[in-house]
Amino acid sequence: MSNVINLKINNTPVSVPAGSTILEAARAAGIRIPTLCYLKDINAIGACRVCVVEVKGARSLVASCVYPVNEGMEVFTSTPKVIQSRKTTVELMLSDHNKNCLSCVRSTNCELQNIAEELGCNAQKYIGETKFYPVDDAHASIVRDNSKCILCRRCVAACKNYQTVSVIGANARGFDTHIGCLFEKSLNETACVGCGQCIAVCPTGALREKDEIDNVVRALNDPTKTVVVGTAPSVRVALGEEFGLPIGANVEGKMAAALRRLGFKHVFDVDFAADMTIMEEGYEFIGRVKNGGVLPMITSCSPGWVKFIEHNFPELIPHLSSTKSPQQIFGAIAKTYYAEKLGINPKDMYVVTIMPCTAKKFEKGRQHQDAAGVPDIDAVLTTRELARFVKRQGVMFNELPEEPFDTPFGIGSGAGLIFGSSGGVMEAALRTVAEVLDGKPLKNLDFKDVRGMEGIKEASYKIAGLTVKVAVASGLKNARTLMEKIKKGEADYHFIEIMACPGGCINGGGQPIKSAEVRNFTDYRATRMKVIYASDKAMTLRKSHENPAVKEIYKDYFGEPNSHRAHHILHTQYTVRDKY
Amino acid sequence: MAKIKLTKAPFKGTESQERELRAALVEIKKRKGAVMPALQKAQEIYGYLPIEVQTILAGVLEVPVEEVFGVATFYSQFTLNPRGEYNVSVCMGTACYVKGAGEVLDSIKVQLGIEPDECSADGRFSLNATRCIGCCGLAPVMTINDNVYGKVSVNDLEKILNNY
Incomplete structure (x- = not known):
């Protein structure tokens, strides 16, 4: 053949x-x-x-x-026959669709709306029985409105095939078929990890993030609150897409300017907190290697991943780094060190983060995430919510000047920036761990073996006479493969990085939604990723431990990484959860 | 919401039932498309498919439990509701229906607080709407376990149910 x-x-x-x-x-x-x-x-x-x-x-x-x-x-x-068939099919879908399109979060970015318009459909052509489903909004991250569902099963496929989480599926039969959970439970009562990949693939408004814009607006208009905002590394290479800019356009400066126009007085960069994560996690790793601690150590930045291991591999929890994620470190430092510096009560501080992630909305409510006795983080807006907020407030994003972040937490290194991509945390950690252990500057800062879109990446590096074996996985399906290997004793890695979303945060569940057209025929993830690494390359500050803001905060406040105070404020604990 | 009927009756499965199911699953697991035969076997053993049983099944077969639930709710042969201690069946055949079985069923639904194919939360009563049971001369007919009640009127129901 x-x-x-x-x-x-x-x-x-x-x-x-x-x-x-x-x-x-x-x-x-x-x-x-x-x-x-x-x-x-x-x-x-x-x-x-x-x-x-x-x-x-x-x-x-x-x-x-x-x-x-x-x-x-x-x-x-x-042919006319083909077009007529497509038209009838879509009109039948519309007959049972909640056509409240004017106020739908996906209006103008809805694949059903687009195709109905393209085919010249009559949305009222077939009038008949319609289904009623209560909206499931009990989950911290994800809202399901089945009245807008067209049963394409893309969410089911993402949950099962990207993530092997498999908590949603088609229940019942015929006209009663609907996407739901085991025994019709709320998504909130399942082993859902909140990664939001289901939202990212939904063609309509049946799935969306839990919107927190109104909470943020209230805080911004409350004179008793000092509102602090920080933006995650990967948001800057995706936000522009919501304003018609090309995929991957780096809008860091405009984003900072936009946040100021929205009323934020303290506009910071979570890249700084990512550098802090590297200090804590890097030294934690060095400690485990030197003192015979549990290896491989696994990163804990991705809250979807953390919840996944808690549900599915509770026996491996001791492998997780106890270091908080950059988001939580950001909030913890803001409400301790920074609140002290400003001379305000942490209760009067309101910390907002802009995240590529829906699971972060769950993470902020976890136990042991309250360094100052109040939750480290008060509100999480996804990249999509920030774009909506900007539009709602009449800020002309594309015409904004480029502005820098504020000090002191506006300084982030290239190492912090690459957290946004699968492999980035590992590379950032290696840059610091290698220099600390070898005691001399690295010749080459690029750890290219851990970059790229591959699901599982492996490499080994000679550091201070020791061969350090590392693995990087993104997408929970790949994470599961690695965990099975550890369980069987077939993995001799020292350090593993895991991100819940395929490709890492650049493809997070809170990022701008790309239609099937884009997903099927372009690699938008690689494009965003390339921009992250190019931006890192162009920076002079590329190592977390050289970040002057990081050095200062250790000198002023924490003493050294993993100090008693650092442990209290920058580390956390995990919970064993049921599999179902 | 779609019409999936979930039971509120407490799970009363025994250890010997679980042993029997697990033993059967060892063989069934080797087959392709094992979920269906596994559900059939489980229903044979327990009489219905509560969450506890579906969870065992998913664990042994290593398939997502939501997938098991999807199959269990797709086929009408599978039931998620146990038979009550007393199983009330109301005949909905033509003769019974003409003679007022519809009203009889409606009245029982109100008195027991359950819909057809459901079981009361205390596990005592379950309700079915059956097809013709072949004694049209007694229409409308209902049965409670092996007892047959003929020419039932709505007014008799309270008395009949009070016997149980």
Whole structure:
């Protein structure tokens, strides 16, 4: 059998690799076929029937997303029959859809709305029974409104195939079919980790983050509150997309300016807190190596990952670093050191973070995250919420000047910045650990083996005469693979970095939503990632331990990494949770 | 919300039932598409499929428990509700229906506080709407376990149910 298949699409000859689908072949020929349920690599089920095409000789229309090409095949993608079929299919979906589109969070960014408009659908064509579902908003991060669900199962596929969390699925049958949890529980009562990958793949407004904008507005207008804000590393390479800028555009300066226009008086960078994480986690690692502590040590920055291990591998919890995540360190330092410096009561400080992440909304409410006796963090806005907030307040984002962050927590190193990408925490830690242990400056700061989009990356480095074996995984499916290896005693790593979302925070569940069109045919994640590393490369300050703000806070307040005070404020504990 | 009927009756599974299920699952696990036969076996043993049983099954078969629940709620042969100590069946065949079985069923629903295919929270009563049971001359007919009640009127119901 030949490796190349020759066929005709809309009378134009096309040659594609064997095994391609009609959808892929058409794309290669510059022809776009609309899709709804299809998501490359995770959801090819041919269920929604929106991508149907005519194949000469075939009995009926076929779903191009799953139909493989054959030699000599003749395909027609836009005949009246095809268009009419797609139109009827979408009109039937709309017949039972909550058409409260004007006030839907996904309006103008909804795949169903787009395709309905494209096909010239009449949303009122079929009037009949409609389903009623209560909105499930008990979860700290994720809100489900099944009245907007079209049963494409993309969320189910993301939960199962990216994450192996598998807490949502199709329940009941026929007209009663709905996406839900075991025994119709709220998502809140399951082993959901809150990563938000389900939201990121939802074509409609059936899934969204729990919105905290109003809480932040209240705090900003409360004269008794000192409101502090910090932005996570990966937000700056994605936020611009919400304002029509190219994927990956670095809008750090405009973002800082926008936050000031929104009324924040203390605009900081969580990159600084990421540098603090490296100091604490790096020294914790050195301590474990020197003192025969539990190895491999595993990072604890990703709250989705932390909840995952608590539910699924509670016996491996001692491997987790006790260092708080950058978000929590940011809040903890703000409400202790900074509140003291400003001479205010931590109760009167309100700390907001801007995160690429929905799980961070859960993390802020965890136990042992209250260094000053009040929660370290008061509100978490995702990248998407920040964009909505900016638009709501009439701030013209694209016309803003570039402004720096405020001092003292506006200084972040390149090491802090690369936290935003899978492999970044490991690389940042290695830069510091190697220099501390070797006692001399590194010649090469780029640890390229741990970069990139691969699900599991391994490397070993010679540090102070010791061969340090490291592994990096992103996506909980890959994390599970590594944990199984540790359980079986097949892993001899010293240090493991895990991020819940595939590719790390640049692809977090709180980042701008990319349509299936973008997800299927571009690698938007690699684009955002490239910008992060290029920005790091261009910086002069690229090591956490050289960050002057970090040095100062240790001199002034903490003494040294892992000191008694640092332990009290910058470290946390974990909880064993049920598997179901 | 969709019409998935969940039971409030407490789980009364025994250790010997669990042993039997686990033993059966060892063989079933080797098959492809093991969830369906496993659910059938479990229902055979327990009479219904409560969360406790589905959780055992998911653990042994190493499949997500939500997937098990999805299958269990897809097929109408599977039930999530136990049979009560007293199983009330109201015949909905043509003759019974014409003679007022609908009103009888409605009245029982109110008196027991449950819908058809459900079991009361104390586990005492379950309710079914059955097809013709073949004694149309007695229409409308209902049975409680092995006792048959014919020519039932709504007014008789309280007295009948009070016997149990």
